[in-house]
Amino acid sequence: MEPLRVAFLGPAASFSHQAAVESFGPSASLYPKLSFADAFASVQNTEADFAIIPFENSTNGSVVQTLDLLADRKDLYKDVKVCGEHYLTVHHCLLARKDAFPSNPPDYSSITKLYTHPQAWGQCEIFLSKHFKGVERQDVSSTSKAAEIVLKTPTELSAAIASKFAAEYHGLAILAENIEDKADNTTRFLVLRNVKSERTAQITFDQVKGPVIQERSELAVPRKTLISFLLRQNAPGALADALLVFKDHGMNLTSISTRPSHRQAWRYVFFVEGQRVLTDENKEAVDRILQSLRAVTDSCRDWGTWKDQLLRAQAENGSN
Amino acid sequence: MEPLRVAFLGPAASFSHQAAVESFGPSASLYPKLSFADAFASVQNTEADFAIIPFENSTNGSVVQTLDLLADRKDLYKDVKVCGEHYLTVHHCLLARKDAFPSNPPDYSSITKLYTHPQAWGQCEIFLSKHFKGVERQDVSSTSKAAEIVLKTPTELSAAIASKFAAEYHGLAILAENIEDKADNTTRFLVLRNVKSERTAQITFDQVKGPVIQERSELAVPRKTLISFLLRQNAPGALADALLVFKDHGMNLTSISTRPSHRQAWRYVFFVEGQRVLTDENKEAVDRILQSLRAVTDSCRDWGTWKDQLLRAQAENGSN
Known part of the structure; x- marks a missing residue:
């Protein structure tokens, strides 16, 4: 059988991407989707075998966008069902270009600008108030996007707060690991499939997860x-x-x-x-x-x- | 007795301000608060007799910030209780400076920029797609702030989407009324008081609302x-x-x-x-x-x- 096709909420190197890799392993074909609705639609129209979407976070609560799609007020996703779940603990790292801060330990004082998703500032308050008081902060739509901006702006001495997974994906250096205040901040993802799909009737999510x-x-x-x-x-x-x-x-x-x-x-x-x-x-x-x-x-x-x-x-x- | 002191979620001319005026009438002294937490704190420390805060919206659901304060995880608001509620139907208008568009009916085609809160774009889609396709949109932190910007930027031919209440407060002209897609979009507010306050023990919210x-x-x-x-x-x-x-x-x-x-x-x-x-x-x-x-x-x-x-x-x- 051809590889499993799994849709996730993009961009590439997002926490959803990481959840997809952890759940489906290296052999699956992974497709980033621009929106929650696109991820649902890809399962309904069987363009994807599975989709993995965030459902709730242990600190921030329900993901309203997902609930609104599960409400399915226009009957768009009538063959979509949940077939599994995945828990991902959210760890943040401080990332920079590999050539930017060669000293070890890195000299934070030369960093002039930080990028991340608005929610991540609040999750790393202790680390930020210790090392980055008064440093310029720029909100970005995702932590992965923050990592990408740092990579593609070599004219700045900037850093991103993003995951280790994003560091590896974008080829950035990890200046500090696990800089989050709370160690157990976890997101629960749901795995969706199409009940009419013959492909996922043959290989269930449980079989994908590991040996029966x-x-x-x-x-x-x-x-x-x-x-x-x-x-x-x-x-x-x-x-x-x-x-x-x-x-x-x-x-x-x-x-x-x-x-x-x-x-x-x-x-x-x-x-x-x-x-x-x-x-x-x-x-x-x-x-x-x-x-x-x-x-x-x-x-x-x-x-x-x-x-x-x-x-x-x-x-x-x-x-x- | 001196006038009732009522805290609301600012800025001035916000929907919370309107709810406060509708609930407490013209004789109350109204105080805008910068945050939900400030409104709760003002009741706990009896700086205000009442606070009025949004609790849920019929289209967008729960107001998470309010629920997080009611969770009171740090025991900060132990004397705060709910003593009433108020329903406010959300109507949007198109507002401009009084001297900017003198023709009647107004000529929308000369408007080059629109300001409002991100949620309001989605609530006025039909009107906007009919009259303002391709016109520049600027997100603002509140509809009231949008009205204020339009007032204070006479160099632009701009308009704001905000309430009639905000038009009257800021002295702007109403170019179009009730431009929202859904007529019954309603926000429910809760009224808070301090159970230890002698002032609000004497005059209850029900007595404020009208004759017994x-x-x-x-x-x-x-x-x-x-x-x-x-x-x-x-x-x-x-x-x-x-x-x-x-x-x-x-x-x-x-x-x-x-x-x-x-x-x-x-x-x-x-x-x-x-x-x-x-x-x-x-x-x-x-x-x-x-x-x-x-x-x-x-x-x-x-x-x-x-x-x-x-x-x-x-x-x-x-x-x-």
Whole structure:
């Protein structure tokens, strides 16, 4: 079979790119997409086998752009489902051109300008206030773009705050590693596939992730399920009833998010994630939950079930 | 008594300013604050009697900055509570200097530059694509700031997209009114007070809003309550149990929001709003809910109870 085609949120060397490489390995063909919507569309139209998109960050919360696409208000992504997740711990480095600061340890005082994404300034406050007080800061649309600007502006003595992955991709020197204030700032990505694709029916995301483990330990890995719904209008008590359905069918609620429905002001699309260890009793839980939800909702949708990767991620990071 | 002191999220002539004027009338002293945190702090330190802050928008969803302050992770706002709400329908106008476009109807083709907040471009797409294709656009931090720039740059033939309120405040001409795509784009504001303040204990927000109506119809107005909580760690089923508590005590869940707790990755602070019409049975509901929540949470907090203004707002706007 030809290599797997994986879409990620660009530009090249973004954290999504890194997540794609970590999830799909070196043999996959990776395609940067300009927007979240382009990544979703590439799976719907089967131009890509999978897409990997950021869903939430442990410090900043939900990624609203992703929730808005999962709300799918215009029914554009009807064959898209979630088939996996990936956790990526966000580490920042100080990067510069390889020829710019030859001394070791590097002399920060000669750096006259810093580039990064606006969110990264706040994540590296301790390091910046120690070494870069009063130095000019330039906001850029992504950390990867910051690295690229530093590479392509040899007339400046500038540095970028970006990932080690971006340093390697752009061929920049790492002046300082792990300069973030919080060691456990982590982004969770969702992996999307098209349920009508024959290619991804043959090779699942779990098979991509690694060798299939023995059946017994396999079953012990908790499964997560994402379901979205829009409650009936003027139905007092409907939200509590809808959430109770998950509990009634053996699903432990792990997260709830909402977005405006855009049908009417103050009506929301709910996104509920539940978790369960598969048993004979709960193996039909998702179908039963959807059946019960239909009684209290105008619409509901099963976004898929996948293996919980959090325990694996925590073991690798040694945190939490 | 000296006039009520009300803090709002600045700059002057912002939508928060308009909400403050609509809620507190012309006799109150209004103070613009530079940040959401400054508005919260002004109530905690009793520099202001009330603060009015945006909580959610019917199109764009929750205002994350407000939720992060309500999470109160550093215990900075322990005496702050919600005592009311206000709905403001967002209408945009095209504004210019009064002397710049004397013809009537105004000649849009001579306008060479537009200023507004980034979100407003997307809210006025139909009008802009009809009249301003290809015209230079400059992002500004607020619509009110856009109006101010147009006023103070007489060398340009520019226009701002901002509110009628901002036009009146800055003395600009309104070239076109209600240029937004969606007529019912509404922002809900919360009114904050300090529970230890004697001044606001004497004059409540409800009394400010208007003459106190007869006791019977008064009781029929639904009450909203906001409660936040942090679940115990590793407690499967706790979220469903916590939400069930609201139903058990006669409270209809109307919204759920979450923010990262910053205590541990993937632990959230939940914000739950419930609604009830006061009865003899449910008059102690809030205390009972908090008591039950303590069994499944690490912490929980009553953010206050106030009169639901949605029906009143919908009647005024004639929408929904």
